[in-house]
Amino acid sequence: MYFSKEDGIEETKHVFLEGNQIPSRWKLENQEVYRIGELGFGTGLNFFVSLELWMNLSNPPCVEFFTLEKFPLERTILLEMKESFPDLKTWEDELLQAYTLFLADPLDAVEGNRKLEWKVQHPMNQNTFTLHLFLGDVLDVLPKFQPPIDCYFLDGFAPKKNPEMWSEAVVLQLKAHAKSGTSFATFTAAGFVKRNLESAGFTVRKVSGFGKKREMLVGFLA
């Protein structure tokens, strides 16, 4: 399942935004550009919820949102998602058209050489929020994220079913694009994910998960 109609927005806020302390960092930190790295774009829900938070702040930093996807969703699913969240601005016509054109283009021989770039202007200042969506397998396209990433949204499918999104090799790539203090948040508390993050040098904490999920992981690179 790609999104939960009932509480998908609240889950994104709890796990990824609060898990990375984004609301307070965007209000209090004096950083010009803030880079988010997401593993698993899916329907784009995390992107849209982050964008909404950003639009509602009076003076947030510029945001570069890097994300990747191996199995892009069809337009019909994105339209369903749009209908499921009528109060959130999601797949407006212009973006949907850009995404459809992007997917229709023949892929480059080398995976990840194409990306969809989409820029939104803040209503109250000159700052922008830019989506950079790469297509391809996580290990091929994660190296294309522009460092240093300030925070990660680790949002592959459940680690047991989708272990390649949580492997040691992936975590080493996360580290390679991070800096001291880079944070991460994820819905899972799986033991091997925690161990991989710790052995790469991340300090990891278990905190309360969303809804019925007892625990999730957050942390930062020491």
Ligand SMILES: C[S@@+](CC[C@H](N)C(=O)[O-])C[C@H]1O[C@@H](n2cnc3c(N)ncnc32)[C@H](O)[C@@H]1O
């Ligand atoms: C839980 S969903 C992501 C939900 C998404 N963040 C959202 O806001 O809608 C996990 C995503 O990871 C993608 N994925 C799974 N394995 C992958 C891989 N090896 N490389 C890249 N993407 C992968 C899936 O296709 C799926 O869209």
